[in-house]
Amino acid sequence: MTRLIQRLLPQGRTLVTAVPYLWLLMFFLIPFAIVLKISFSQAAIAMPPYEPLVHWAGERLMQIQLNLDNFAFLVEDNLYWKSYLNSILVAGVSTLLCLLIGYPMAYAMARSSPSTRNILLLLAVLPFFTSFLLRVYAWIGLLKNNGLVNNALMGLGLIDQPIQMLQTDFAVYVGMVYSYLPFMILPLYSNLEKMDLTLLEAAADLGCRPWQAFLKVTLPLSLPGIVAGCLLVFIPAVGEFVIPSLLGDPGMLMIGKVLWTEFFNNRDWPVASAVAIALLLFLVLPIMYLDRAQNTAGEEGEHK
Amino acid sequence: MDAFHDWQLSRATPPINEYARDPMATSPRATQQKFEPWTDPDAKPYVRIEKVTKKFGDFIAVDDVSLDIYKKEIFCLLGASGCGKTTLLRMLAGFEKPTSGKIFIDGVDMTAIPPYERPVNMMFQSYAVFPHMTVEQNVAFGLKQEGLAKTEIAKRVGDMLELVRLGQFAKRKPHQLSGGQRQRVALARALVKKPKLLLLDEPLAALDKKLREHTQFELINIQETLGVTFVVVTHDQEEAMTLSTRVGLMNHGEIVQVGTPSEMYEYPNSRFVAEFIGSVNTFEGKLIEDEPSYVRIESADLEAPIYVDHGVSSAPGATVWAAIRPEKMHLGREKPDAADNWASGVVQDIAYMGDVSIYLIRLDSGKVVRVTQPNVHRHADDRVTWEERVYLTWHPQSPVVVTK
Numbered sequence: 227m228t229r230l231i232q233r234l235l236p237q238g239r240t241l242v243t244a245v246p247y248l249w250l251l252m253f254f255l256i257p258f259a260i261v262l263k264i265s266f267s268q269a270a271i272a273m274p275p276y277e278p279l280v281h282w283a284g285e286r287l288m289q290i291q292l293n294l295d296n297f298a299f300l301v302e303d304n305l306y307w308k309s310y311l312n313s314i315l316v317a318g319v320s321t322l323l324c325l326l327i328g329y330p331m332a333y334a335m336a337r338s339s340p341s342t343r344n345i346l347l348l349l350a351v352l353p354f355f356t357s358f359l360l361r362v363y364a365w366i367g368l369l370k371n372n373g374l375v376n377n378a379l380m381g382l383g384l385i386d387q388p389i390q391m392l393q394t395d396f397a398v399y400v401g402m403v404y405s406y407l408p409f410m411i412l413p414l415y416s417n418l419e420k421m422d423l424t425l426l427e428a429a430a431d432l433g434c435r436p437w438q439a440f441l442k443v444t445l446p447l448s449l450p451g452i453v454a455g456c457l458l459v460f461i462p463a464v465g466e467f468v469i470p471s472l473l474g475d476p477g478m479l480m481i482g483k484v485l486w487t488e489f490f491n492n493r494d495w496p497v498a499s500a501v502a503i504a505l506l507l508f509l510v511l512p513i514m515y516l517d518r519a520q521n522t523a524g525e526e527g528e529h530k
Numbered sequence: 531m532d533a534f535h536d537w538q539l540s541r542a543t544p545p546i547n548e549y550a551r552d553p554m555a556t557s558p559r560a561t562q563q564k565f566e567p568w569t570d571p572d573a574k575p576y577v578r579i580e581k582v583t584k585k586f587g588d589f590i591a592v593d594d595v596s597l598d599i600y601k602k603e604i605f606c607l608l609g610a611s612g613c614g615k616t617t618l619l620r621m622l623a624g625f626e627k628p629t630s631g632k633i634f635i636d637g638v639d640m641t642a643i644p645p646y647e648r649p650v651n652m653m654f655q656s657y658a659v660f661p662h663m664t665v666e667q668n669v670a671f672g673l674k675q676e677g678l679a680k681t682e683i684a685k686r687v688g689d690m691l692e693l694v695r696l697g698q699f700a701k702r703k704p705h706q707l708s709g710g711q712r713q714r715v716a717l718a719r720a721l722v723k724k725p726k727l728l729l730l731d732e733p734l735a736a737l738d739k740k741l742r743e744h745t746q747f748e749l750i751n752i753q754e755t756l757g758v759t760f761v762v763v764t765h766d767q768e769e770a771m772t773l774s775t776r777v778g779l780m781n782h783g784e785i786v787q788v789g790t791p792s793e794m795y796e797y798p799n800s801r802f803v804a805e806f807i808g809s810v811n812t813f814e815g816k817l818i819e820d821e822p823s824y825v826r827i828e829s830a831d832l833e834a835p836i837y838v839d840h841g842v843s844s845a846p847g848a849t850v851w852a853a854i855r856p857e858k859m860h861l862g863r864e865k866p867d868a869a870d871n872w873a874s875g876v877v878q879d880i881a882y883m884g885d886v887s888i889y890l891i892r893l894d895s896g897k898v899v900r901v902t903q904p905n906v907h908r909h910a911d912d913r914v915t916w917e918e919r920v921y922l923t924w925h926p927q928s929p930v931v932v933t934k
Contacts, residue, residue, distance in 0.1 A: 424656055425658050427623075427645070428660070430644070430646045431645050434646055442671075446662045
């Protein structure tokens with residue numbers, strides 16, 4: 227009897243691996259299914275504010291109404307695809323800026339002595355010790371017309387009038403790059419730190435000047451780190467809502483803001499859900515492709 | 531088995547190519563009668579290391595080393611880890627700058643020239659094969675850097691891959707190769723640039739024993755085919771003895787002795803050299819007779835004095851060491867009549883190696899001496915056995931007397 231119970235109970239290993247899967251199921255897959263369901267329903271003034279998908283028409287007739295209007299609406303109203311495009315543009319530029327700033331930082335960290343390396347790593351992670359929201363608010367104080375930056379510039383006599391920085395794209399980029407830079411630095415750093423430095427000596431030995439060795443050896447070998455860092459910055463940046471609403475022009479079209487407006491101001495849950503689903507599809511497909519490419523690159527790296 | 535006998539044994543096993551079977555029979559070196567440019571006062575050294583010192587902070591890695599290496603030599607820098615041999619090699623490659631002193635290659639002062647402008651290539655201990663490039667791309671890397679024409683690059687890469695027998699692996703990535711194949715990629719990549727000097731850092735350390743023997747002879751073969759000068763760094767005396775025309779033994783950043791493998795073995799200039807290369811029995815003693823034609827040494831470890839049939843430049847009464855190789859001692863049961871050059875003891879241990887047997891003899895003074903005897907006869911019932919009293923004798927030519 228006890229043996230039967232033992233056999234029916236899952237093994238220890240299965241239990242351990244089941245935990246993350248259960249977590250993903252509960253907090254990702256099920257919510258996703260709910261959002262997907264809502265995206266196919268119709269808005270209604272009710273509690274919850276949408277109509278159920280399943281109707282009982284008569285005794286034994288179950289009707290499922292899939293309402294595709296919400297998705298059609300996304301295509302018809304150019305507000306949405308403009309927001310998508312603008313979000314991707316802003317996220318893309320932010321990612322590029324993060325890469326341009328983060329790569330040299332990660333490189334310098336990876337090549338510094340082990341003791342300073344740890345301090346630099348701590349400094350890179352330090353911003354996470356304060357709330358993200360507070361840090362974005364702090365930028366308002368810095369960038370506003372009578373803020374620190376403008377006052378400093380005027381005090382130095384470089385400008386007579388304060389420069390309008392807050393509520394511009396510039397402020398959004400500053401906020402984005404500032405907030406997401408650590409996500410670029412960390413994967414790049416861990417990649418660059420692992421690199422075998424004798425490869426650079428070998429390149430020098432074979433006639434490469436230091437910059438040529440960087441282009442021909444370091445850069446191609448750090449590609450997995452670049453891809454990982456770019457994904458970690460790009461994905462959250464596309465859906466970013468806080469930074470553009472606090473620092474950006476109120477008229478700036480960002481899909482995260484549109485989502486918020488649909489959900490809370492218009493109380494149109496179905497359209498908001500459709501926006502979210504479409505965004506997910508936009509992001510997931512290229513990411514899956516990149517992920518696969520990186521996996522094959524990773525396999526090659528393992529056999530070094 | 532000690533490393534030197536290991537080496538002798540390994541030579542007895544048939545190697546794969548004809549050069550290796552008897553290097554002197556077919557190699558270009560044999561046709562030159564003797565390849566000994568270092569004995570020729572008119573020969574110009576190809577690489578000249580002039581009073582080179584390298585300090586890392588307070589630590590002196592290389593201490594006032596001067597060395598001449600001649601064209602087409604395989605020069606081995608031998609020493610224990612941390613003796614400065616790799617630092618010296620890295621200075622030849624240009625990765626380290628000497629704190630003082632100069633390095634000339636083919637008459638040109640290389641001291642201030644960066645690695646990417648030196649006519650020198652290096653094979654790294656870890657091979658440092660580029661993991662993101664195929665074998666072919668790895669080998670072509672240096673030639674592309676020179677800006678050669680595509681057809682020329684393709685030809686030279688192809689030829690080189692044939693030479694190191696990697697032709698069929700040209701399109702593979704390094705992770706698809708075995709250790710030995712990667713080693714040959716590293717070698718090909720360095721050699722294809724036709725360097726004036728090829729530096730090899732522990733070229734065989736990462737290979738297993740069989741492959742190492744195989745590759746040793748292959749390296750000699752390739753070196754003779756291409757006529758490139760090799761400088762090899764190794765901690766393995768066996769490797770140094772097999773590969774090199776000359777060996778430079780290093781200790782604490784200094785070159786202790788430079789010589790051909792047989793000079794290093796038969797004429798060590800110090801106890802350190804004698805003990806580092808092969809195994810040896812050293813007896814500390816005092817000169818009791820010091821004549822131009824012979825010396826007599828009295829040692830507390832021996833009942834009889836050591837008689838050496840040549841003079842020694844040392845003050846009478848000074849402490850000297852007599853070093854006698856295990857294979858130059860003879861083992862017998864009869865007490866010798868001679869007044870000199872014998873010792874008596876009890877057999878403490880025997881190791882049968884096949885071609886030779888190693889006997890550890892505990893002398894009456896308590897010192898343990900190592901003796902090797904060839905096993906000439908297949909059946910020898912009266913072989914010396916454990917706990918037996920034996921007498922050791924040696925020829926007056928056998929001991930090497932060193933004063934430090």
